[in-house]
Amino acid sequence: xxxxxxxxxxxxxxxxxxxxxxxxxxxxxxxxxxxxxxxxxxxxxxxxxxxxxxxxxxxxxxxxxxxxxxxxxxxxxxxxxxxxxxxxxxxxxxxxxxxxxxxxxxxxxxxxxxxxxxxxxxxxxxxxxxxxxxxxxxxxxxxxxxxxxxxxxxxxxxxxxxxxxxxxxxxxxxxxxxxxxxxxxxxxxxxxxxxxxxxxxxxxxxxxxxxxxxxxxxxxxxxxxxxxxxxxxxxxxxxxxxxxxxxxxxxxxxxxxxxxxxxxxxxxxxxxxxxxxxxxxxxxxxxxxxxxxxxxxxxxxxxxxxxxxxxxxxxxxxxxxxxxxxxxxxxxxxxxxxxxxxxxxxxxxxxxxxxxxxxxxxxxxxxxxxxxxxxxxxxxxxxxxxxxxxxxxxxxxxxxxxxxxxxxxxxxxxxxxxxxxxxxxxxxxxxxxxxxxxxxxxxxxxxxxxxxxxxxxxxxxxxxxxxxxxxxxxxxxxxxxxxxxxxxxxxxxxxxxxxxxx
Amino acid sequence: xxxxxxxxxxxxxxxxxxxxxxxxxxxxxxxxxxxxxxxxxxxxxxxxxxxxxxxxxxxxxxxxxxxxxxxxxxxxxxxxxxxxxxxxxxxxxxxxxxxxxxxxxxxxxxxxxxxxxxxxxxxxxxxxxxxxxxxxxxxxxxxxxxxxxxxxxxxxxxxxxxxxxxxxxxxxxxxxxxxxxxxxxxxxxxxxxxxxxxxxxxxxxxxxxxxxxxxxxxxxxxxxxxxxxxxxxxxxxxxxxxxxxxxxxxxxxxxxxxxxxxxxxxxxxxxxxxxxxxxxxxxxxxxxxxxxxxxxxxxxxxxxxxxxxxxxxxxxxxxxxxxxxxxxxxxxxxxxxxxxxxxxxxxxxxxxxxxxxxxxxxxxxxxxxxxxxxxxxxxxxxxxxxxxxxxxxxxxxxxxxxxxxxxxxxxxxxxxxxxxxxxxxxxxxxxxxxxxxxxxxxxxxxxxxxxxxxxxxxxxxxxxxxxxxxxxxxxxxxxxxxxxxx
Numbered sequence: 001x002x003x004x005x006x007x008x009x010x011x012x013x014x015x016x017x018x019x020x021x022x023x024x025x026x027x028x029x030x031x032x033x034x035x036x037x038x039x040x041x042x043x044x045x046x047x048x049x050x051x052x053x054x055x056x057x058x059x060x061x062x063x064x065x066x067x068x069x070x071x072x073x074x075x076x077x078x079x080x081x082x083x084x085x086x087x088x089x090x091x092x093x094x095x096x097x098x099x100x101x102x103x104x105x106x107x108x109x110x111x112x113x114x115x116x117x118x119x120x121x122x123x124x125x126x127x128x129x130x131x132x133x134x135x136x137x138x139x140x141x142x143x144x145x146x147x148x149x150x151x152x153x154x155x156x157x158x159x160x161x162x163x164x165x166x167x168x169x170x171x172x173x174x175x176x177x178x179x180x181x182x183x184x185x186x187x188x189x190x191x192x193x194x195x196x197x198x199x200x201x202x203x204x205x206x207x208x209x210x211x212x213x214x215x216x217x218x219x220x221x222x223x224x225x226x227x228x229x230x231x232x233x234x235x236x237x238x239x240x241x242x243x244x245x246x247x248x249x250x251x252x253x254x255x256x257x258x259x260x261x262x263x264x265x266x267x268x269x270x271x272x273x274x275x276x277x278x279x280x281x282x283x284x285x286x287x288x289x290x291x292x293x294x295x296x297x298x299x300x301x302x303x304x305x306x307x308x309x310x311x312x313x314x315x316x317x318x319x320x321x322x323x324x325x326x327x328x329x330x331x332x333x334x335x336x337x338x339x340x341x342x343x344x345x346x347x348x349x350x351x352x353x354x355x356x357x358x359x360x361x362x363x364x365x366x367x368x369x370x371x372x373x374x375x376x377x378x379x380x381x382x383x384x385x386x387x388x389x390x391x392x393x394x395x396x397x398x399x400x401x402x403x404x405x406x407x408x409x410x411x412x413x414x415x416x417x418x419x420x421x422x423x424x425x426x427x428x429x430x431x432x433x434x435x436x437x438x439x440x441x442x443x444x445x446x447x448x449x450x451x452x453x454x455x456x457x458x459x460x461x462x463x464x465x466x467x468x469x470x471x472x473x474x475x476x477x478x479x480x481x482x483x484x485x486x487x488x489x490x491x492x493x494x495x496x497x498x499x500x501x502x
Numbered sequence: 503x504x505x506x507x508x509x510x511x512x513x514x515x516x517x518x519x520x521x522x523x524x525x526x527x528x529x530x531x532x533x534x535x536x537x538x539x540x541x542x543x544x545x546x547x548x549x550x551x552x553x554x555x556x557x558x559x560x561x562x563x564x565x566x567x568x569x570x571x572x573x574x575x576x577x578x579x580x581x582x583x584x585x586x587x588x589x590x591x592x593x594x595x596x597x598x599x600x601x602x603x604x605x606x607x608x609x610x611x612x613x614x615x616x617x618x619x620x621x622x623x624x625x626x627x628x629x630x631x632x633x634x635x636x637x638x639x640x641x642x643x644x645x646x647x648x649x650x651x652x653x654x655x656x657x658x659x660x661x662x663x664x665x666x667x668x669x670x671x672x673x674x675x676x677x678x679x680x681x682x683x684x685x686x687x688x689x690x691x692x693x694x695x696x697x698x699x700x701x702x703x704x705x706x707x708x709x710x711x712x713x714x715x716x717x718x719x720x721x722x723x724x725x726x727x728x729x730x731x732x733x734x735x736x737x738x739x740x741x742x743x744x745x746x747x748x749x750x751x752x753x754x755x756x757x758x759x760x761x762x763x764x765x766x767x768x769x770x771x772x773x774x775x776x777x778x779x780x781x782x783x784x785x786x787x788x789x790x791x792x793x794x795x796x797x798x799x800x801x802x803x804x805x806x807x808x809x810x811x812x813x814x815x816x817x818x819x820x821x822x823x824x825x826x827x828x829x830x831x832x833x834x835x836x837x838x839x840x841x842x843x844x845x846x847x848x849x850x851x852x853x854x855x856x857x858x859x860x861x862x863x864x865x866x867x868x869x870x871x872x873x874x875x876x877x878x879x880x881x882x883x884x885x886x887x888x889x890x891x892x893x894x895x896x897x898x899x900x901x902x903x904x905x906x907x908x909x910x911x912x913x914x915x916x917x918x919x920x921x922x923x924x925x926x927x928x929x930x931x932x933x934x935x936x937x938x939x940x941x942x943x944x945x946x947x948x949x950x951x952x953x954x955x956x957x958x959x960x961x962x963x964x965x966x967x968x969x970x971x972x973x974x975x976x977x978x979x980x981x982x983x984x985x986x987x988x
Contacts, residue, residue, distance in 0.1 A: 066973040068980060069904075131900075135891035142890060145930070149938045157938050161930060168926050172919035175900070179907040179915065 003059050003075040006043045006089065007122045010035055014115035017108060025107040029100065032111035036093040036118065043089040050082055052477045055484030057128060057197065065132070070182070070193035074128040079481030080262055080332060081125045083474060084255055087339045088125065090459070091251045092118050095244040097456050098347050102243055102354050103151055110151060114244065117143035121252050125259065130178045130194040133264075134171075137256070141167055144245070144253065152240040159233075159240035166233040170223035177216035181268065184209070199268060200488070206271045206496040214272035217265050218280075224257030227280075227317060228287035231310045238306035243350030246302065250309050251343035255335045258316050262332075266320075266485060270493040277321045281407075284321065285414050287314030292421030296428070301349045301359045304429055305342060308385065311418055312338045318415055319400035323489065327403020328482045329475050334396030336474065337467065341385040341393055344460045348378050351453055355446050361429060366438035371448045375434045377457055382430050384464045386422040392467035395475075516570035516577040518563065519556045519585045520625045523592075526552020527618035534611030542611050546600045549614040550593060553621070557589040567985060569631055573693050576631040576985075580833075583982035584628030584760045587837050590964070591753035592621040594844040597957035599745040602851050606743070608654055620646035620749065624757035633682045633692040633718075636761045640678065640725065643754055644671050650749070651742040663741025670724065670734045678721030684714030697769040706773040715770060715777060719784075722765075725758035728814045729787040736799075739807035744854060747803060748847035751810050752840040759817060759836060766821065767829055768986040774824060781822045782914060789815030789921040796928050802850055802861045805928060806843070809887060812925060813839055816902055819918050823905035829983035831901040834968075834976055838886070838898040841964030846883040848958050849876060852950050866932055868941030873948055877936045879958050886965045888929045889922050894968035901976070 013035030017028045050058060057076030065073045077085060096114060103110050120140025127133035141164055149160030178194070185202045186192035193199070204210045223230045234254075238246050266273050291311030298304035316338065319331025351374065352367075353359050368375040384391035387398075397419060404412040438444055449457070467474055514521065529552070530545050538544070560582050567578045595617060603609040623643025630636040648671060652664025686692050688711035689700035705711050723731035739747045766777055792812030799805035817839075820832035853861050853869075870877040886893035899922060906915040950958065968975055 064973075066976055068973065068977050069901075135896070138896070139891045142885065146937065149934060157934050160938075161927070161934070164930060165923065165927060169920075169923040172923050173916065176903065176907060176912065176915050176919055179900075179904045180912060182904070183908045 001061065002042070002045060003061055003077065003126050006039055006046070006085070007075070007119055007126055009039045009042065010092075010115035010118040010122075013038075014112045014119075017111045017115070020108060022108065028108040028111045029096075032114060033093055033096050035115060036089070036096050039118065039122075040089040040093055043086055046077065046082060047086060047477070050077075050079075050477055052079065053480055055079070055480040060128075065129075069131075070186075070191070070195070071131045072129045072193070072195055073132060074195055075126045076128045077126055079478035080485070081259065082477055083332065083336050084125045084252075084259055085122060087255070087336050088118065088121050088252045090463075091247060091339060091343055094343075094347070094456050094459065095247045095251075097452060098247065098350060099242065099244040100452060102350060106150065110147070113143040113146050114248075117147065117248065121248075121256070124256050128196045130182070130196060130199065130264075132194075133196075134175060134178060137171060138168075140253075140256075144249065147245040148237055148241045151242040152245070154240075155236070156240045159236040162233050163237040166223055166230075167220075170220040170230070173216040174220035177213045181213055196263075203492060203496050204269055210269050210272045210496070211275070214265060214269040214276065217260070217269070218276070221257040221260035221265065224260065225254060225313050225317065226257065226310065228283045228290060228310070228314070231287070231291075234310065235303050235306045238309075238346075239300065239302050243346060243353070246305075246346040246350070247343045250305070250346060251339035254309060254313055255339060258313065258320060258331065258335055261317070261320055262328075262485070266489050267492070270489040271496045273321070273489065274323065274493050277323065280321045281318055281411055284314040284317040285411060287311065288318070288415055288418035289421065292418050292425060296421065296425040299360055299362060301361060301429070301433070302346070304361075304425065305345045305349060308422065308425065309338070309342055311422065312342065312385075315397055315400050315415065315418065318404055318411070319396075322400075322403045322407035322411075323486065324403045324406055325479070325482055325486060326399045327407070328486065329478055330396050330399025330401075330403055332478050332482070333467070333471065333475055334393075334400060337384075337392040337396045340460055340463055340467075341381060344381040344457065344464070345385060347456060347460070348374070348381060351449070352446075356442065361432050363440060364433040364443065365440070366436050367434045367443065367446070369438055370443060370446045373449045377449070377461060378434065379430065380461060380464065382426045384468065386426045387419050390465075390468045392464045392471075395467060395471045399475075510572040510574075511570070513568070513570035513575075513577075515563070515566070516568060516575050517629070519560045519582075519589075520622055520629065522556040522559055523552055523618055523625065524622045526555075527615050527622065530611060530615045530618065534615070541604070542609050542614075543600045543604065545611045545614045546596050549618050550596045552618065553589055553593045553596065557586060557593075560585040560589065569695075573695055574632045574635050575626075575629050577629065578985035579982040580760070580764070580985050581625075581629035583833055583978065584756060585625055587756045587840050588621055588624045588628065588753050590837075590960075591749060591756065591840045591844060592617060594840075594848070594957045594961060595745050595749045595753070597953045597960075598748065598844070598848050598851055599743075600953040601951035602743070602745055602854075602954070606654065606854075608743070613650070613653065616646040616650050617749065620650070621753065624753050627757040628760035630761055630764065631694055633685065633694070633697075633765075636765070637675075637678060637682060639757065639761070640721075641675065643757060644675070644725075647746070647750060647754060650746040651738055653743045653746060654741075657741070659737070659741035661741075663738045666734045667738045674721045674724035674731070677717045677724075681714045681717030681721060684710050684717065688714060694764060694769040698771065701770055702772040706770075706776070711773070712776055715773065716780070718765060719777070719780060722758050722762045723784065726755050726762070726814050726817075727811055728784045728818060729791040729811060732788070732791070732811045735811060736804045736807040739810075740801060740803045744803065744847050744851040747807075748844045748851075751806070751843045751847065755810075755814065756836045756840060759821075759832060763821065763829055763832060763983075764986060767824060767983075771987075778822055778824070781818055782911070785815050785818035785822055785914065786917055787815070788812065788818060789918060793921050793924045793928075796925070799928070800862050800864075802863060802866075802932070803847075805863070806846060806850075809925065809928070810843065812921065813843075813887070815921070816899060816918055819906050819911070819914055820902045822911055822914060823902075823909040825905075825909065826980060826983055826987060827908055828905040829986060830976070830980035831898075831905045833979035833982055834972075835898040835902055837975065837979065838894040838965075838968050841961045841968065842883050842886045842893075842895055845958060845961030845965065846880065846887065848954065848961060849880040849883065852876065852948055852954060863932065863935055866935040867939040869936040872941060876948065876950070879962055880936065881933050882962060882965055884929045884932055886969065888926050892966075892969045894965045894972070897969055897972045897976075
């Protein structure tokens with residue numbers, strides 16, 4: 001029951017908050033924080049009770065939902081989803097806390113949407129039934145749409161619609177692919193089921209059929225990641241979203257795309273995954289370099305961080321598709337790292353936006369003199385984002401590059417330039433915002449971090465340093481699952497290849 | 503040998519649900535004569551009681567399977583399922599009308615009587631075992647609806663709606679009747695069972711039969727407003743009283759689909775290759791044209807009219823798929839669609855104020871602050887129409903497209919899901935206006951009356967129940983279609 005409790009606790013909180021009278025905005029705010037904190041605390045036993053040596057799904061819950069169609073209520077986590085569940089429950093209270101004053105109207109509705117969003121995201125990571133997964137995957141769109149559209153910036157409606165239509169267009173094809181897989185499996189084995197572990201044992205015949213199924217899934221995930229040519233919704237959504245929205249968008253939502261590749265594309269369509277790997281790696285490299293270059297010239301802080309996400313997610317995709325343990329573990333840990341570092345960057349940008357109501361780099365300068373604590377924390381986060389050894393980003397990028405090196409030296413070399421460019425845009429941005437003289441009069445009176453802001457940032461920083469110095473507790477839990485996944489992919493690919501001549 | 507008149511055995515059991523509604527309508531005719539002080543809503547309540555009683559009877563007859571009146575009427579799971587769908591549609595429409603008519607200053611007893619008679623026609627169509635009964639039901643329903651469409655006498659749109667609906671409807675009836683005649687010529691019978699036997703025995707290759715079938719499809723196509731027989735829909739939807747629009751969009755479509763399924767899946771099963779292609783095109787055209795034109799609409803009733811054309815396209819996907827899975831998905835979707843659409847029109851009906859009928863998209867601006875509950879309810883209905891889980895519309899579409907994929911019509915399913923993505927734009931735009939735009943004029947707070955609130959609550963229950971825990975209803979729909987396939 002632990003997984004169900006964690007997943008649906010936010011909904012329960014949302015219902016309670018929805019029933020509050022309209023005037024009780026402060027109470028709604030506190031209840032939202034309390035619910036997200038409770039979900040985090042309840043999710044901790046998932047880690048402590050997790051058997052790292054075992055590759056299979058743990059904390060499994062299974063029940064009938066629509067038995068006549070073979071749809072089950074099946075939840076479970078392995079080393080791949082464990083960290084993402086914890087990342088979600090960890091970031092949510094911080095996102096709520098960061099909205100404390102920056103959300104100025106309709107706090108009650110905001111709390112409800114945030115909590116519904118949390119359930120949707122957790123559901124995506126714990127669902128082991130394709131139908132159930134799709135339900136969460138789609139259901140989570142609407143709260144995010146509302147968060148961008150109601151509490152966002154001036155161009156919010158456009159950004160919100162673009163976000164929904166892009167992701168919806170991607171995922172509807174996945175729905176057809178899910179159905180096709182279901183019926184193909186049913187026709188081949190006589191068992192009609194949406195149960196992922198059962199379907200994963202099935203060999204989809206190689207060739208056009210498997211390739212189309214793979215592409216339908218991959219398109220949905222690629223838009224969510226977002227991979228290079230499908231990324232254009234991301235800067236708009238990020239720039240318009242309120243701080244909490246950006247944090248969750250970058251911290252968790254983008255991971256749903258990479259997670260989808262890992263959980264569905266690789267085990268279900270191993271041969272197609274291997275066949276398309278060069279293309280995906282190529283797009284990942286383009287994304288790494290393109291994202292970094294475009295970040296360099298952004299005048300808007302939020303846009304800069306948004307494009308840097310394109311670059312960082314390129315690293316994750318690279319790690320997943322080089323098909324070795326280092327790359328995969330690196331990719332998974334880098335998902336967490338990106339969630340922490342970029343989440344923290346958005347929090348930091350949001351804090352100065354709250355003070356100055358501008359995000360343009362040109363409006364700042366010399367912040368170190370007025371906000372030393374803020375500037376120091378900002379430096380650490382920026383360094384972690386660019387992959388400084390000793391901080392979390394380095395661990396993930398290093399593993400990914402080791403993996404990429406084994407796959408292809410040129411690819412690894414090209415990817416490495418992404419780290420150099422990251423140093424360029426992040427340090428240059430940092431220099432213009434923090435160093436030098438205070439260029440604007442308005443900036444002289446800015447207050448340094450408040451107690452609440454310290455509370456928001458310190459947990460993230462602690463994790464950033466922890467993963468950087470001692471990553472074993474984080475990489476350790478994923479290794480067994482990654483090894484099992486790799487073995488499964490290669491075995492199934494070989495088996496389907498043997499089936500080809502027909 | 504002198505001709506002897508053989509009277510068919512009268513089975514009141516087989517027509518019990520219809521009879522109750524018809525009796526309620528007759529009772530209303532009498533009650534309407536009693537002098538009252540202006541208000542007529544007690545008639546609506548009596549009518550509602552009749553509908554509820556009929557639904558209870560339907561449930562008590564569950565599991566029956568018999569043919570009565572020489573095979574003219576069938577009492578099977580299929581008919582009973584549609585009796586429930588039509589019962590829900592009629593009941594919701596009556597609830598919504600009670601207060602609405604008085605607000606619009608157009609209350610009179612005939613309204614409720616006509617709604618009940620329309621329901622009688624619908625239920626007859628669903629239970630028909632003979633093309634003549636289909637036609638009878640069709641005409642009873644249509645004549646009532648023609649009058650209801652023009653209920654707001656004196657309004658220009660009402661006259662246009664009634665006129666258009668009537669003229670085009672009369673044309674469609676002509677086509678339909680001619681189709682029956684040709685099929686009778688080709689097979690020697692109007693009884694669906696006997697047609698089925700004849701078609702199976704080789705009449706399926708008779709051009710006369712195929713032309714007849716084509717003409718029947720024209721007639722049905724008009725009633726379900728599939729493209730290219732949809733031209734009347736937007737004007738009629740706009741001009742008719744909104745509660746009548748809801749009835750046209752839900753009950754009359756459900757009834758027409760019921761008869762269509764009986765004809766295609768049961769009588770014409772052997773000719774399936776011939777009609778599948780036709781239905782494939784009707785499905786694709788309806789989905790695409792409906793959604794694309796809906797994108798451009800500013801009037802919400804017109805937008806929902808085109809969206810309902812698109813939904814007809816989705817339902818036709820299930821008809822194309824055929825068989826137990828396809829038929830079951832059509833039945834389930836019609837149930838879902840009834841709750842969702844009746845709910846959506848219910849919200850619009852509450853937004854209409856006296857003397858101002860048009861509800862434009864802009865009128866929704868800021869509804870979320872003026873009336874959060876109504877805005878939330880409307881959002882739920884719109885999300886269900888979009889097909890976003892956990893609303894019922896998602897399960898319905900999933901089932902429809904699943905049936906298409908199962909039978910090998912993968913491209914039809916792809917076209918369908920891409921259409922759903924297009925549709926998301928105009929549904930979500932309404933949510934944009936409710937939640938993300940500030941109201942233009944002075945805020946007015948609307949308080950739905952008890953019956954209207956009850957109707958919305960029932961519709962909401964349906965949308966959520968069928969979305970979250972649909973299993974029993976899926977099984978019901980699946981079982982209901984089996985009598986057709988024997």
